[in-house]
Amino acid sequence: AQSVTQPDIHITVSEGASLELRCNYSYGATPYLFWYVQSPGQGLQLLLKYFSGDTLVQGIKGFEAEFKRSQSSFNLRKPSVHWSDAAEYFCAVGALTGGGNKLTFGTGTQLKVEL
């Protein structure tokens, strides 16, 4: 079965600083990988996704992520963080099963941005 680990529960960065959120996955085949963001009291919004091809994927709001198969990682990055980026971020791995498509989420990383 697939699994996702987000080793950082909380991260604090200063506005304008760079950001990297870590994600490691476990999956036997080629993974489908996603990053979602959740603002307080809101649902989840997709930031970016990786299915195949170029291992560096661009998403919304200036985020990007790099798939590294050798490290089983899919880390999320942003060159310059804005105060509005404060939210919780979830990495997820997807799989096709006999019953359909299933996502497994990490436990999330809470991002705080200091002004």
Place this chain on the structure above:
Amino acid sequence: NAGVTQTPKFQVLKTGQSMTLQCAQDMNHNSMYWYRQDPGMGLRLIYYSASEGTTDKGEVPNGYNVSRLNKREFSLRLESAAPSQTSVYFCASIRGGRGLYNEQFFGPGTRLTVL
């Protein structure tokens, strides 16, 4: 195009009471999902429906039942609510289909408290 809608937004129950959480999507998606979100645990899959007429258990199905009423609607029922079911519940949908994989679209969530 409303996307994924959930009702109610908030609910308080007493232990032993029953209720049904409603979810509907207007994107003609095949697959629908119910998750619960608890602090420090990310999102965990309760039940899912790969297509109209089918339902399958996810990671944490105990204490819940589901009904895929039609292609648009997927309800989650708590027959006898317990304090351990206090959580935020999210419904999601995906176009899906064999060989296809796309992002899940999430509803805004239902915040449930069981006293």
